[in-house]
Amino acid sequence: MTVAAERAADVRARGLTPIWACSAVGFLLVSLAVGVLAGPVDLGVGGVLESAAARLHVPGASTPLSPTEEAILWEIRVPRVVLAALVGAMLALAGATYQGVFRNPLADPYLLGVAAGAGLGATIAIAYLPEGLRGQRALPVAAFVGGAVAVMLTYAVGRSARRERDAATLVLAGVTVAAFFTAWQTFVQQQNAETLQQVYSWILGNIPNTGWSDVVLILPYVAVATVVILALRRVVDVLSLGDDEASTLGVDVRRVRLALVVAATLGTAAAVAVSGLIGFVGIIVPHAVRLLSGVGYRALLPLSVIIGAGFLVLADVIARTALSPAEIPLGVVTAFFGAPFFALVLRTTRGGVS
Amino acid sequence: MIELRGVTVALGGRPVVDGVDAAVAEREWLALIGPNGAGKTTLLRAVAGLVPFTGSIEIGGRPIEELRRSELSRLVAVVPQEPSTPPWMTVAEYVLLGRTPHLGPLAKEGRRDREAAARAIARLDLVGYEERRLGTLSGGEKQRVVVARALAQEAQIILLDEPTAALDIGHQQQALELLDLLRGESGLTLVAAMHDLTLAAQYADRMVLLDTGKVAADGVPRDVLTETLIAGHYGASIDVVPVGGRIAIVPRRGTRDT
Numbered sequence: 001m002t003v004a005a006e007r008a009a010d011v012r013a014r015g016l017t018p019i020w021a022c023s024a025v026g027f028l029l030v031s032l033a034v035g036v037l038a039g040p041v042d043l044g045v046g047g048v049l050e051s052a053a054a055r056l057h058v059p060g061a062s063t064p065l066s067p068t069e070e071a072i073l074w075e076i077r078v079p080r081v082v083l084a085a086l087v088g089a090m091l092a093l094a095g096a097t098y099q100g101v102f103r104n105p106l107a108d109p110y111l112l113g114v115a116a117g118a119g120l121g122a123t124i125a126i127a128y129l130p131e132g133l134r135g136q137r138a139l140p141v142a143a144f145v146g147g148a149v150a151v152m153l154t155y156a157v158g159r160s161a162r163r164e165r166d167a168a169t170l171v172l173a174g175v176t177v178a179a180f181f182t183a184w185q186t187f188v189q190q191q192n193a194e195t196l197q198q199v200y201s202w203i204l205g206n207i208p209n210t211g212w213s214d215v216v217l218i219l220p221y222v223a224v225a226t227v228v229i230l231a232l233r234r235v236v237d238v239l240s241l242g243d244d245e246a247s248t249l250g251v252d253v254r255r256v257r258l259a260l261v262v263a264a265t266l267g268t269a270a271a272v273a274v275s276g277l278i279g280f281v282g283i284i285v286p287h288a289v290r291l292l293s294g295v296g297y298r299a300l301l302p303l304s305v306i307i308g309a310g311f312l313v314l315a316d317v318i319a320r321t322a323l324s325p326a327e328i329p330l331g332v333v334t335a336f337f338g339a340p341f342f343a344l345v346l347r348t349t350r351g352g353v354s
Numbered sequence: 355m356i357e358l359r360g361v362t363v364a365l366g367g368r369p370v371v372d373g374v375d376a377a378v379a380e381r382e383w384l385a386l387i388g389p390n391g392a393g394k395t396t397l398l399r400a401v402a403g404l405v406p407f408t409g410s411i412e413i414g415g416r417p418i419e420e421l422r423r424s425e426l427s428r429l430v431a432v433v434p435q436e437p438s439t440p441p442w443m444t445v446a447e448y449v450l451l452g453r454t455p456h457l458g459p460l461a462k463e464g465r466r467d468r469e470a471a472a473r474a475i476a477r478l479d480l481v482g483y484e485e486r487r488l489g490t491l492s493g494g495e496k497q498r499v500v501v502a503r504a505l506a507q508e509a510q511i512i513l514l515d516e517p518t519a520a521l522d523i524g525h526q527q528q529a530l531e532l533l534d535l536l537r538g539e540s541g542l543t544l545v546a547a548m549h550d551l552t553l554a555a556q557y558a559d560r561m562v563l564l565d566t567g568k569v570a571a572d573g574v575p576r577d578v579l580t581e582t583l584i585a586g587h588y589g590a591s592i593d594v595v596p597v598g599g600r601i602a603i604v605p606r607r608g609t610r611d612t
Contacts, residue, residue, distance in 0.1 A: 250455025
């Protein structure tokens, strides 16, 4: 027994190693700094730091910024950076979760019909709601409701076709529901051709300049989803062995998968509701982390949160500064820069994707 | 230890396991034999709580449907025929997964779990392999890692589905010797579906011959592995040859009639 006790020190699962945790947090901090500093108005590092100190009531600190600059910093830039970080973290985390739960390396946050449902919700809001109600208030809510309804429907369809291979059935149900909702959305769009442009720009994805209201709107969902998924991260490693083996290891597969899928999906629906459909983050971030670090889900999930947040903040900086004052759709940026980066990662690592 | 009464499993409306009665004593090695499609795997899956069944399966006097998933997994470990071994996982991580039934869904492995895993790793001669990725292991090494995971589970019963199917004869022998050794040391009860009748006769205390889901024979290897029973249920013509106190099955050429 003493031998076992000695050896036990060698028997460890690779959790978050300090080197990866520090690199990831460092990347996030740099991204946040770039996000806050970049923009048409130059606020300066010192100005931002002193203004922050003043806000935090550090004795003797006073802001050197003009009231306009203060407003730009705290009502536009910081909330936008925070919103991008939340959306990026949620999409990357949801992607990694789906890949583990469905044992499918191509699973993405839009898998279960979230995108199609949110798209339909947004389209209906844009097409039928009166001008004043649209936009800021109603659109995210409509998109969230649409996404959530689509996922519930997917689950209902998946359950009614209950088979042994539950994971695959659920994905097929998602494809079915997505096809139906997409057809419906296209129909509504055809009937209301004048709103086509607005719907289209939502679909391409953008982090809106809505101050803190959208942050407040999605924060509870993203926070709950993140806590639930990270709490279950060890079980995701067990699920990666497949339903039967996870069961014989004592996991109530059906219940755990439901908890994970609901958490990831509600979080995604909330993120999509404010940002539109930003593709690629949920696939590229977890895979890049996995290929570079080679870790299991228990470390991959928290790393995806941090890296996803930093990645989308940087992508958003490019989206709003590259053609300033015009903005490039964020979904275009993530794919345009994400795809070559991912190709590079694939080339330089020899690990498989699964 | 395990009591089966009238166990029936229907898949797609067809009974794959049909009214099986059987009992396994503590520390016994029971081999499930029978032709392809006889229902061996399905019966093991029923005992592991993976498929719904009618009839009753009791472990230590308790019906398994009354046990929670984690309770059942603390009693019964499973070595599947084709275990999934994610190539990125390390041996230590994989063996630690065996501790899952002892942990709550939100818990992390503690010191006792790491010690149990370390013991299993040492017992299977895998010391020094802890940080190796599963993708870099040979078939025989993988097999040992899977058994180590089952051992770390610290269940009294281990169900094995064709534990030696993927191994050459040397590794088959090593694996079975090891299981027999572990059975003696830890007082394990083993139920193994086995294809190789000679190997099964070498190691099993008792055999249950299944055919089309029904028990065709149940007894010590000498009584089950007879020329008549094998001809009747496998459609094979064989000789049963006594070798060193045990028996061996030798196929006979050219007289196959079915």
